[in-house]
Amino acid sequence: MALSKKTPRILCVTSGKGGVGKTSFTVNFAIALTRNDSRVLVVDGDMGLANVDVLLRLSVKNNIRDILESGADPRQALIFARPNLAVLPGSSGVPEMVSLGDKQQSKLAGFIKNISSSFDYVIIDTAAGIGSSVLWYNRFSDHNIFILSPDPTSMTDAYALIKLLSRDHGINRFNLVLNFVRGVREGNHTVDTIKRVTQRFLNLELAHLGSIPEDNAVRKAVLDQVPFIEQTPGSKAARAVHDLAERVHTLI
Amino acid sequence: MISRNAIHTRTITCGCCRYGVSAAFLKRSGFCNVRGKSMHGSFFFVVLWIVVLLVAIVLGYLQQNRMVKRKTAELRRELFERQMAEKELLASDQKLRQSLAEKESLLKEIHHRVKNNLQIVSSLLYLQEDYMTDPKGVDILRESQNRVKSMALIHEQLYGTADLAKIDFGRYIEGLTANLFDAYGIDPDRIRLNVRTGDIALGVDMAVPCGLIINELVSNALKHAFLPDASGTIDIAIQTPDTGRIEMVVADDGIGLTEPPADAEKKSLGLRLIDTLTAQLDGTLVINTEKGTRFSITLNAPEQPEKES
Numbered sequence: 001m002a003l004s005k006k007t008p009r010i011l012c013v014t015s016g017k018g019g020v021g022k023t024s025f026t027v028n029f030a031i032a033l034t035r036n037d038s039r040v041l042v043v044d045g046d047m048g049l050a051n052v053d054v055l056l057r058l059s060v061k062n063n064i065r066d067i068l069e070s071g072a073d074p075r076q077a078l079i080f081a082r083p084n085l086a087v088l089p090g091s092s093g094v095p096e097m098v099s100l101g102d103k104q105q106s107k108l109a110g111f112i113k114n115i116s117s118s119f120d121y122v123i124i125d126t127a128a129g130i131g132s133s134v135l136w137y138n139r140f141s142d143h144n145i146f147i148l149s150p151d152p153t154s155m156t157d158a159y160a161l162i163k164l165l166s167r168d169h170g171i172n173r174f175n176l177v178l179n180f181v182r183g184v185r186e187g188n189h190t191v192d193t194i195k196r197v198t199q200r201f202l203n204l205e206l207a208h209l210g211s212i213p214e215d216n217a218v219r220k221a222v223l224d225q226v227p228f229i230e231q232t233p234g235s236k237a238a239r240a241v242h243d244l245a246e247r248v249h250t251l252i
Numbered sequence: 253m254i255s256r257n258a259i260h261t262r263t264i265t266c267g268c269c270r271y272g273v274s275a276a277f278l279k280r281s282g283f284c285n286v287r288g289k290s291m292h293g294s295f296f297f298v299v300l301w302i303v304v305l306l307v308a309i310v311l312g313y314l315q316q317n318r319m320v321k322r323k324t325a326e327l328r329r330e331l332f333e334r335q336m337a338e339k340e341l342l343a344s345d346q347k348l349r350q351s352l353a354e355k356e357s358l359l360k361e362i363h364h365r366v367k368n369n370l371q372i373v374s375s376l377l378y379l380q381e382d383y384m385t386d387p388k389g390v391d392i393l394r395e396s397q398n399r400v401k402s403m404a405l406i407h408e409q410l411y412g413t414a415d416l417a418k419i420d421f422g423r424y425i426e427g428l429t430a431n432l433f434d435a436y437g438i439d440p441d442r443i444r445l446n447v448r449t450g451d452i453a454l455g456v457d458m459a460v461p462c463g464l465i466i467n468e469l470v471s472n473a474l475k476h477a478f479l480p481d482a483s484g485t486i487d488i489a490i491q492t493p494d495t496g497r498i499e500m501v502v503a504d505d506g507i508g509l510t511e512p513p514a515d516a517e518k519k520s521l522g523l524r525l526i527d528t529l530t531a532q533l534d535g536t537l538v539i540n541t542e543k544g545t546r547f548s549i550t551l552n553a554p555e556q557p558e559k560e561s
Contacts, residue, residue: 152332159336186325193329197336 008041010112010122011251012141016157018128020149021179024222025212026125027055028229028238032245034084038120041078043088043112045137046127047100050090056081057225058089065091067111068104074111086119088112099132109140121248130161139169143251145209149180150190159197166202173252174204177244178211187211207252212240356416363411370404395471395522398435402428402467406459419459422449425488428463429470436474442483443474449490452498458553461529462500468522469502469547477506477545484544498553503546509539 013026023046030040044052044064053060062077079087100108116122124141126134138144144165148158165171176194181187191208198204217235221228229238377397384390405427409419425447433440454462470486478484489501526549530537535551 152328152335155332156335189325189329193332196329197333200333201336201340 006117006120008116008119008122009143009251010116010124010141011143011145012045012124012126012138013145013147014126014134014138014161015128015147015154016130016159016161017148017151017154020147020151020154021212021218022128022147023051023055023125024218024228025147025177025179025241026123027052028227028241029245030085030121030123031082031227031229032241033121033248034082035242036245037084039084039086039118041086041088041116041119041122042081043122043124044090045124045133046090047133048091048093048127050092052087052125053079053089055222055225055227056087058087060089063089063091064108068107074115078115088115100136105136112140130164134161135165135169138165138171143175144171144173145175145177145251146206147177147179148190148194150178150182150186151180155190155194159194162198162204162206163202166204172204173207174198175207175209175251177209180214181211182214184211207250209247209251210240210244212237212244359416360411363407363416367404367407367411370400370407374400374404394435398432398467398471399464401431401435402463403460405431406456406463410456415453418453418455421452421454421459421462421490422447424459424463425449425466425490428467429488432467432470432474436471438474443478444483444485446485446487448488450492452490452492454553458498458533458551461533462498462551465526465529465549466500466502468526472522473502473504473506473545476509477504479507482506492553493550496552498551500549500551501546503544505544507544508541509545 013022013029015022026042030042033040042052044050046052047064050063052058058079058081060079062072064077066072067074067077074088077088079089081087112122124137126137128134146158146162148154162174165174176191178187178190181190191206191211195206195208198206213236215228215235215237217232218228218237221231224231228235229241232238374397377393377400381390381393384393405424406419409424409427410416413419429445429447432438433443433445466488470488473486477486484505487501487503489499489503491499493499526537526547530549530551533551533553535549538548538550540546540548
């Protein structure tokens with residue numbers, strides 16, 4: 001008799017533009033999910049310039065590139081940063097890893113499926129841009145979370161990536177998380193703007209998962225290489241991330 | 253006694269402050285009477301008014317600031333939407349241009365193949381000449397070849413130029429007549445050709461029948477208008493006398509045309525073709541045989557677009 005395995009939900013955190021807080025959100029969101037007794041695997045999908053390990057002060061021995069090249073058991077590369085939080089570190093400073101070939105993609109898909117069976121959530125932190133690995137991770141995931149700031153360049157890049165994913169890759173469900181928001185009104189304006197544009201030109205409805213306010217605690221935590229949700233649990237940003245984790249079931 | 257209208261300056265004691273003011277002014281302005289006791293109350297009202305004014309100014313400023321912020325946010329959103337709209341327009345424009353370029357290539361390819369097929373038909377007729385012993389039959393085959401070639405030339409010109417919809421009819425006539433001179437082995441020094449055409453561009457629908465008509469008229473002139481060693485001139489003039497009409501004139505100074513038979517059945521194929529095509533294009537044919545032969549055909553033609561420079 002075959003044992004029934006619980007399938008984890010695979011979340012892809014992406015943005016188009018760099019520097020909008022994808023990695024910081026991924027790490028803190030993952031920790032917030034573990035507080036709800038979920039087991040979370042964070043995959044550092046930034047194949048060229050990985051830094052999830054930096055934010056968590058982890059010492060990396062094997063990364064995605066090593067297991068892809070050697071074919072070793074991917075569990076060897078897993079690092080348990082917290083009791084319910086595992087990290088599959090990415091490679092850094094390896095240009096050839098930015099674009100994944102078909103063979104590497106199917107191999108990586110097999111690895112992630114293999115190791116994710118014991119987790120409730122898999123969160124993939126993608127690189128910036130529209131490289132082949134970014135597109136593949138978005139296709140591979142169950143839910144796509146777009147991090148964007150109220151900055152028009154961030155909105156433009158997010159729109160460009162949404163357009164590409166919807167037009168060429170058949171993805172039509174996107175969740176927005178606004179970062180660095182100064183006030184509820186600014187957040188609503190930003191969401192409204194990008195929603196109107198995607199509705200008008202792509203005929204797509206976007207879901208707004210929530211917003212993270214601009215907070216000095218975040219900057220300080222990044223400098224200290226500690227997740228802000230742990231360093232300053234009472235900060236506005238930490239409370240917002242907890243709220244987002246509570247709403248994870250509303251992801252489209 | 254103090255005069256009523258006199259202005260007195262006195263020192264008013266008010267709390268711990270001392271103010272040197274015109275008592276008459278204070279009295280007139282109604283802020284207080286000159287008694288020190290009521291001065292205190294009036295001063296309170298002045299301060300109150302100033303505070304109310306300041307609060308109103310601050311509230312107004314805050315309200316205005318809020319409106320400016322809201323308007324700025326709306327303008328930013330509109331700007332973003334416009335930028336995205338511009339990007340989408342550029343992308344669709346590029347897509348359309350790409351699609352147009354593909355269609356143009358396809359159309360050129362089709363014209364090329366039509367021309368090749370017509371040339372094959374012409375070559376087949378040429379090959380059949382070898383099996384024809386009757387000189388009249390050879391002539392008929394050669395005439396058919398020329399007709400097919402005149403059609404092929406239109407398609408050749410269409411794929412060879414940038415405008416796929418129209419051909420330069422003047423240039424076409426030059427190519428067509430050169431082919432005919434070559435086909436009938438005519439020395440251009442013996443029979444001179446003057447071609448005068450305006451800047452006329454014709455679509456395929458119009459160019460094919462017009463080309464066939466010119467082909468018949470010039471062939472006829474080359475074959476019959478001049479005695480074997482005689483020299484002469486053929487004039488071709490094409491113009492648009494008014495909008496929607498084309499006038500084609502083919503004239504020679506040869507021996508002149510005998511009266512063509514009225515019975516259509518008895519006419520040559522060339523003349524029947526000219527009649528039929530002219531009628532199809534709702535045109536009129538006038539033949540003048542006073543000095544040589546002059547065919548003047550006026551046809552209905554769609555409005556000629558201005559040529560791009």
